[in-house]
Amino acid sequence: MSEVSAVSEKKVTRMDLFKAWWKWTLAVEVPVSFDRMQALAFSYSLNKILQKIYKDDPDEMQESMKRHVQMFNTNCDWGSVIHGIIISLEEQRAMGNEEITPEMMESLKIGLMGPLAGIGDSVDQGIVATIPLAIFVPMALEGSVLAAFIPGLIYLVWSYGWSWFLFNKGYSLGKNSVMTILQSGAIKKVIDIASIVGLFMIGCLSAAYVKFETILEFANNTEKVSVQEILNGMLPNLLPFCLVMAMYFYIIKKGPKYLNIILVTMAVAILLTFLKII
Numbered sequence: 001m002s003e004v005s006a007v008s009e010k011k012v013t014r015m016d017l018f019k020a021w022w023k024w025t026l027a028v029e030v031p032v033s034f035d036r037m038q039a040l041a042f043s044y045s046l047n048k049i050l051q052k053i054y055k056d057d058p059d060e061m062q063e064s065m066k067r068h069v070q071m072f073n074t075n076c077d078w079g080s081v082i083h084g085i086i087i088s089l090e091e092q093r094a095m096g097n098e099e100i101t102p103e104m105m106e107s108l109k110i111g112l113m114g115p116l117a118g119i120g121d122s123v124d125q126g127i128v129a130t131i132p133l134a135i136f137v138p139m140a141l142e143g144s145v146l147a148a149f150i151p152g153l154i155y156l157v158w159s160y161g162w163s164w165f166l167f168n169k170g171y172s173l174g175k176n177s178v179m180t181i182l183q184s185g186a187i188k189k190v191i192d193i194a195s196i197v198g199l200f201m202i203g204c205l206s207a208a209y210v211k212f213e214t215i216l217e218f219a220n221n222t223e224k225v226s227v228q229e230i231l232n233g234m235l236p237n238l239l240p241f242c243l244v245m246a247m248y249f250y251i252i253k254k255g256p257k258y259l260n261i262i263l264v265t266m267a268v269a270i271l272l273t274f275l276k277i278i
Contacts, residue, residue, distance in 0.1 A: 012049055012091050012171070018083070021047045021167045025160065028076045037073035042083070049087055053094040067102050073121025074113035075205060077163040082112050086172020090173075112198060128158050134205050210240035214278055 024045035031040035040146070046068055054061035074082065086105055093100040132151035139147035230234040231238045247261055272278045 006177040007155070012053065015136060015169055016049050016052065017087070017168060018164075020049055020087065021080065021164055024080065024162060024167075025076075036071050037071065039069050039072040042072045045083060046087065046090075052089060053091050060094070063102070067106060070106065072109060074112060074117045075124065077124060077159050078116045078120030078166060079113060080163040081116065081166040081170035082109055084167045084172070085112075085174060086170075088171045088174040119144075119173050121125040124159070134202075134240065138208060153165055206240060206244045209235045210237075210244060212278070214239065216277055 027041040027044050028038055029041075031044075032038060033040075043065065050061055050068075054064060060264045068086070083213070084237060085108060089100050089105050089108075128199075129151075132154045136147040136150045176221065213228050217224045218227070219225070235241070247265075250261060251257075270276070
């Protein structure tokens with residue numbers, strides 16, 4: 001009976017998880033250093049839970065503190081699942097599960113932080129941050145004050161909501177949580193759909209913001225005919241489309257040499273202006 005009581009005292013509560021998650025969100029980028037990156041924030045977020053589950057074993061608590069100040073770096077939102085997993089494993093170890101070793105936990109952290117950073121940075125910066133901007137920036141330019149703030153609010157809601165969800169999911173599913181989430185196929189479907197929408201929005205942005213028109217005209221017996229009007233009759237925004245695709249194929253062939261693209265674009269623009277083509 002006393003053994004059951006001891007285990008129940010070590011049980012991590014939902015409030016413990018929330019406090020640990022909140023500390024992580026507040027501190028994640030504060031104590032970053034070149035040798036440990038986010039490790040101090042990781043350890044800081046877990047310290048109260050470690051003190052709670054190892055309160056009857058000071059030596060193990062000290063060792064747990066030490067092992068979580070080793071180098072750690074991942075995406076702030078998606079990496080939250082690692083915290084949940086580690087809390088779950090530390091709790092099981094505190095309950096006497098000898099299969100949970102410090103080496104296992106360290107290997108899981110090292111093995112997961114890279115892939116999750118790759119997925120998280122791609123989705124957060126390439127999709128969540130850009131699509132709302134593409135939708136609401138034109139509204140803001142037309143005078144909507146609210147539209148200027150909506151992209152930031154959307155990103156904050158996504159960031160905090162998704163981070164908290166993964167934090168809990170990592171704890172509830174333990175070391176198999178990431179594989180369970182990834183193998184479900186849900187993330188792949190979301191990424192695929194968002195990628196399609198992202199490409200669609202890039203096309204809309206290109207048509208709206210890339211300005212490339214010709215001033216060429218030719219005259220017949222009765223009137224002047226604008227080359228730009230002819231092109232618009234064939235396909236609106238044909239020249240901006242050609243320019244964007246030229247840059248795209250350059251990146252595909254030569255790589256993301258953006259400085260070269262800028263310099264060549266400026267040189268061509270000056271030349272075409274001098275020749276009175278644009």
